[in-house]
Amino acid sequence: MSDATATPLTRETFVPLTPWARMRRRALRHGGVMFGGGLLIVCIVVALAAPWLAPHDPYAQDLTRRLIDPVWAAKGSWAHPLGTDQLGRDYLSRMIYGSRVSLIIGLVTMVISGLIGTAIGIAAGYFGGRVDHVVNFVVTTRLSMPVILVALAVVAIAGSSLLIVVLVLGLLLWDRFAVVMRSATRQVRDLEYVIAAQAVGMSVWRIICSEILPNVLGALIVVATLEMAHAILLEAALSFLGLGVQPPTPSWGLMVSEGRRVMFVKSWLITIPGAALFLLVLAINLLGDGLRDVMAPEGRS
Numbered sequence: 001m002s003d004a005t006a007t008p009l010t011r012e013t014f015v016p017l018t019p020w021a022r023m024r025r026r027a028l029r030h031g032g033v034m035f036g037g038g039l040l041i042v043c044i045v046v047a048l049a050a051p052w053l054a055p056h057d058p059y060a061q062d063l064t065r066r067l068i069d070p071v072w073a074a075k076g077s078w079a080h081p082l083g084t085d086q087l088g089r090d091y092l093s094r095m096i097y098g099s100r101v102s103l104i105i106g107l108v109t110m111v112i113s114g115l116i117g118t119a120i121g122i123a124a125g126y127f128g129g130r131v132d133h134v135v136n137f138v139v140t141t142r143l144s145m146p147v148i149l150v151a152l153a154v155v156a157i158a159g160s161s162l163l164i165v166v167l168v169l170g171l172l173l174w175d176r177f178a179v180v181m182r183s184a185t186r187q188v189r190d191l192e193y194v195i196a197a198q199a200v201g202m203s204v205w206r207i208i209c210s211e212i213l214p215n216v217l218g219a220l221i222v223v224a225t226l227e228m229a230h231a232i233l234l235e236a237a238l239s240f241l242g243l244g245v246q247p248p249t250p251s252w253g254l255m256v257s258e259g260r261r262v263m264f265v266k267s268w269l270i271t272i273p274g275a276a277l278f279l280l281v282l283a284i285n286l287l288g289d290g291l292r293d294v295m296a297p298e299g300r301s
Contacts, residue, residue, distance in 0.1 A: 026294045033294060036286030043280055047099040054093035056080075058250050062088035070268055082272060085258065091269075094250040095276060101251045102232050102280060105166055109231035110224050112170025117177020118220060122208060124178070125185025135178065142175045148237060155243045165244050169231050180223050184216040218295035225288030229281045236277055252277050 027033045046053060062084075069076045070083040070091070082091040124135035154168050188194060189212065197207045236253030238244030245251040247258075252273040259269025 023294055027290070030290045030294055032286040033290030036283045036288075036290060039279060039283035040287055043099055043283065044103065046096055047103050050096045050100055054090075054096045056090035056093045058089060058093040058097045059248050060089060064088065067262070067266055069266075070272075073268075083266075083268065085255070085269060086262070091272065094255060095252075095272065098250040098252045098255060098273065099276070099280075101162070101245055101249065102235065102277070105162070105169070105235045106228040106232040106284075108166045109169040109173060110228040112166070113172075113174040113227060113231075114177050114220070114224055116171070117174035118181050120174070121178040121181025121183075122185050122212065122216075125182040126189050126204075126208060126212065128186075132182070135182065139175050139178050142172075145172075147172050148234065151234065151238060152241070152243055155238060160238075160243050160246050162245055162249065165235055165238060169234055173227055173231060173234075176227060177220070177223055180219050181216060184219045185212055188212055188215045218291075222288050222292045222295070225284050225291065229284040229288070232277070232281060232284075 065080070065084050066086055066088040068080050068084040068088075071078055071081045073083075076083065080090050080092065082095060085091055085094070120135050120138070124132045150172060151168050155164060158164050158168075194207060194211050197211050202210075235244055235251070236256070239251045239253030240257040242257065245254055247254060255273040256270045256277075259266065259273070263270050
């Protein structure tokens with residue numbers, strides 16, 4: 001009769017992932033988030049490191065070196081890899097500094113419009129009733145006004161500058177924040193944790209900040225990325241029409257406007273800044289759409 005040996009049983013321990021850990025894992029597996037986020041990070045790094053990356057002064061003019069072809073053309077030179085513009089300014093340096101203008105306008109406009117729209121939307125969604133009716137009227141009034149036409153009129157009256165463009169766009173692009181935040185707040189205001197917070201006597205301000213805002217943050221981030229791309233395109237359109245950022249400030253939209261005069265003989269003057277705008281907006285939109293997939297995967301295919 002053989003003695004039975006007791007073998008200790010080993011059990012693999014499964015540690016449940018937190019919601020943020022699951023979200024991070026989905027983000028690392030999402031192609032849109034990785035590509036869009038990576039491209040946006042590159043643009044931000046280029047903008048921050050512009051003084052060290054730019055080979056020349058973006059404002060320095062040299063009429064003896066005007067309209068030099070880029071390096072891939074037959075008459076190109078590595079002294080100016082992307083050539084020069086009509087005033088002899090290095091195009092690569094102006095492109096690098098132009099990324100700063102686009103990102104500043106997109107980011108600051110997003111913050112201003114986000115603060116206004118989020119406050120209005122959460123108030124309408126949480127309180128309802130007359131507050132909701134007033135907010136709906138204000139949002140409807142804002143949607144009845146075309147953004148580009150109002151921006152053109154205001155900039156034409158108040159003057160064209162970086163500050164004016166940022167303020168005008170920030171005060172015009174809050175409607176999407178308000179609509180989305182109102183809808184998201186209405187979905188969570190009647191849930192158990194909000195009712196429990198009301199039952200224990202928490203103040204309205206504390207309920208909104210600690211219970212409602214963290215649970216609508218995902219929708220807020222998605223809208224913020226999309227509105228940032230929208231603001232960048234609107235700034236480029238205003239600069240193209242001559243009512244946005246004024247020369248000699250390097251702006252991609254302004255560079256397209258300046259290059260259209262010789263677009264048939266020096267087409268790279270508009271294709272380079274146009275491609276940069278396309279890639280930046282594409283990166284932000286891919287990141288925003290990917291974040292929507294990552295934060296709300298149950299409603300996406």
